Amino acid sequence: MRRLSFQFALLSAVLVVCFTVSQDTVNADLVNVEVKRTVDLTTHIVKISSSVTIENTGKSAEKYFIYAVDDALSDRLSYIGALIKSTGDDDEKLKVAETTIAGQRNAKFYRVEFPKRLDAGAKITVDVETVFANAMKPYPAQITQAEKQFMLFTGNVYYYSPYMTTEQTTTVNCFSSTIESYTKTKPVVTAENSITYGPYEKKSPFSQGEMVIHSENNSPFLTVTDMHRLVEVSHWGNIAVEETFDVRHSGAKLKGSFSRFDYQRHQDGAASIKTFKTLLPASARDVYYRDEIGNISTSNLREMDDQMELELRPRFPLFGGWKTHYYIGYNIPSYQYLYNQGDQYVLKMRFVDHVYDDQVIEHMTLKVILPEGARDIKLITPYTVNRGRNSFHYTYLDTVGRPVIMASKDSLVEQHIQDFEIRYTFPKWMLLQEPLLVVTAFYLLFVIVIVYVRLDFSISKDEASERHMRIAALIEEVQGVQDRRSALYQSYEDAVNKFKSNKNQNAFMTNRKKIDADHKQLTQQMATLLSKLKAENSDAADKAGELQHLDQQVREQINLANQWAEKLVAGKVSKQQYLDTEATIRAKNAGLLQKAEDILASF
Numbered sequence: 096m097r098r099l100s101f102q103f104a105l106l107s108a109v110l111v112v113c114f115t116v117s118q119d120t121v122n123a124d125l126v127n128v129e130v131k132r133t134v135d136l137t138t139h140i141v142k143i144s145s146s147v148t149i150e151n152t153g154k155s156a157e158k159y160f161i162y163a164v165d166d167a168l169s170d171r172l173s174y175i176g177a178l179i180k181s182t183g184d185d186d187e188k189l190k191v192a193e194t195t196i197a198g199q200r201n202a203k204f205y206r207v208e209f210p211k212r213l214d215a216g217a218k219i220t221v222d223v224e225t226v227f228a229n230a231m232k233p234y235p236a237q238i239t240q241a242e243k244q245f246m247l248f249t250g251n252v253y254y255y256s257p258y259m260t261t262e263q264t265t266t267v268n269c270f271s272s273t274i275e276s277y278t279k280t281k282p283v284v285t286a287e288n289s290i291t292y293g294p295y296e297k298k299s300p301f302s303q304g305e306m307v308i309h310s311e312n313n314s315p316f317l318t319v320t321d322m323h324r325l326v327e328v329s330h331w332g333n334i335a336v337e338e339t340f341d342v343r344h345s346g347a348k349l350k351g352s353f354s355r356f357d358y359q360r361h362q363d364g365a366a367s368i369k370t371f372k373t374l375l376p377a378s379a380r381d382v383y384y385r386d387e388i389g390n391i392s393t394s395n396l397r398e399m400d401d402q403m404e405l406e407l408r409p410r411f412p413l414f415g416g417w418k419t420h421y422y423i424g425y426n427i428p429s430y431q432y433l434y435n436q437g438d439q440y441v442l443k444m445r446f447v448d449h450v451y452d453d454q455v456i457e458h459m460t461l462k463v464i465l466p467e468g469a470r471d472i473k474l475i476t477p478y479t480v481n482r483g484r485n486s487f488h489y490t491y492l493d494t495v496g497r498p499v500i501m502a503s504k505d506s507l508v509e510q511h512i513q514d515f516e517i518r519y520t521f522p523k524w525m526l527l528q529e530p531l532l533v534v535t536a537f538y539l540l541f542v543i544v545i546v547y548v549r550l551d552f553s554i555s556k557d558e559a560s561e562r563h564m565r566i567a568a569l570i571e572e573v574q575g576v577q578d579r580r581s582a583l584y585q586s587y588e589d590a591v592n593k594f595k596s597n598k599n600q601n602a603f604m605t606n607r608k609k610i611d612a613d614h615k616q617l618t619q620q621m622a623t624l625l626s627k628l629k630a631e632n633s634d635a636a637d638k639a640g641e642l643q644h645l646d647q648q649v650r651e652q653i654n655l656a657n658q659w660a661e662k663l664v665a666g667k668v669s670k671q672q673y674l675d676t677e678a679t680i681r682a683k684n685a686g687l688l689q690k691a692e693d694i695l696a697s698f
Contacts, residue, residue, distance in 0.1 A: 121196060138453040151216065175191055179210060233316075243365050252280045271311045275311075324337075336426070374404060379425040382396055447512060458504075458505050480502045580617050581688065652684050
């Protein structure tokens with residue numbers, strides 16, 4: 096039973112592989128009439144450009160041809176592309192798809208479709224570009240700080256193809272003219288930093304000949320081992336981008352210790368990396384660049400016409416095997432990358448952006464955070480990627496979460512700087528969700544506060560505390576009434592002085608009646624408060640009663656003062672008699688009012 100299950104699983108795996116990568120046959124009627132290859136070893140990546148003139152010697156038209164990558168480099172292939180060059184700038188790109196050939200297992204094969212069927216006897220020239228990462232190895236593997244770096248490249252001196260090749264030449268461009276050794280398969284010619292092999296004539300299909308080149312190469316062997324690109328989309332006009340990098344110098348490792356003194360004194364360390372440049376969108380704003388310590392202040396940001404140039408200078412020069420970690424972030428306006436028609440939206444951005452010239456990224460993860468409420472999401476990429484499982488991201492004011500689209504890819508180079516698309520549906524009314532949530536939250540907060548301050552959450556009532564609070568409120572009212580009565584005493588005195596001055600009896604009587612009415616009202620209020628204090632059995636009731644008694648005495652003195660003022664105006668008493676009596680009345684009033692103040696202070 097277990098054996099049957101294993102056979103079924105093995106058969107399923109084989110079927111998956113068969114249906115994932117197609118299988119083609121090689122048409123022997125196609126012939127490589129002329130091949131011109133250029134192998135670029137000037138940087139840390141290997142670029143092989145092949146200009147292949149293909150002739151159909153058969154009797155029927157052909158739709159495609161097979162391009163092969165030999166087993167020596169097949170595992171290092173990062174990118175392959177084909178096109179038909181034109182006299183103008185509009186080169187025609189051809190469709191390239193990985194395929195298999197029966198009986199050939201080690202090499203990789205790609206099916207390149209002609210722009211139209213290649214008729215019998217017709218010729219066409221196709222330019223194929225291949226890029227290989229980590230295809231050179233340092234030799235020696237370790238060097239000192241002052242030594243130069245040498246690289247060893249192993250490839251095929253012949254054009255590896257499933258077709259007959261009539262004539263071919265290969266030109267190898269090196270970083271410098273210092274070439275330690277190279278394969279001398281004749282005819283071969285060297286000139287400064289280039290080596291030309293061929294022409295070789297009439298080579299059979301799948302011809303192989305080892306080509307080994309050992310030369311100086313001090314170009315920056317900088318490799319991004321891991322990269323995370325985070326894109327957060329907002330429908331309020333902004334797209335936030337943050338990229339995190341783990342970087343390693345993949346050249347010859349440093350032998351011995353590092354001396355910064357010697358490094359600055361002799362300017363040695365040709366293979367080290369002091370600085371590199373990253374290109375950002377021209378509309379990038381609020382750019383930041385930091386490492387584990389903080390802001391990388393030694394770096395510079397320059398604003399150019401069509402881009403932003405960020406010159407990154409690590410805190411220390413990078414030698415072989417050394418690593419660093421940093422991240423950059425910026426904001427860009429959404430109108431340049433986000434398009435919509437009604438509720439249908441399309442986000443069009445680069446899957447990977449420029450990190451440095453001739454970049455190599457071993458592994459990259461793209462994470463796109465869409466607005467909350469986005470649905471019917473579809474990711475369209477310019478090349479094959481590994482789709483991760485969609486998830487949700489939660490931040491302020493989110494309810495169901497924001498959709499997160501994840502994708503990853505290994506071995507990326509500059510040629511992979513292409514646009515991806517995310518299509519989704521987003522109802523416009525969802526833009527109001529967060530403002531409404533804020534308004535609702537504040538409304539509920541105010542309602543809760545209002546209810547809270549009006550409810551009694553005590554388990555049982557404290558009678559003594561409540562009685563004390565009632566008495567305190569009554570005392571406060573008593574003090575207020577007494578203060579207003581004291582003000583009326585002054586009003587009486589002002590009315591008498593005015594009467595003595597203008598001798599207007601009618602005006603004096605009118606003013607006095609008004610003051611008497613106000614005084615009567617305040618006295619009634621005081622009587623009411625006195626009754627309430629007595630009901631509470633408070634000691635303050637005695638003090639309030641004493642205030643009432645003092646008020647009666649003050650009132651009597653005021654009436655007496657009024658009578659003497661009338662006699663003075665009528666001429667019934669002399670001025671000296673009035674002054675003596677007035678002084679006596681004022682002295683008594685002052686004493687009574689002082690007693691009232693002392694009582695108020697004692698509450």
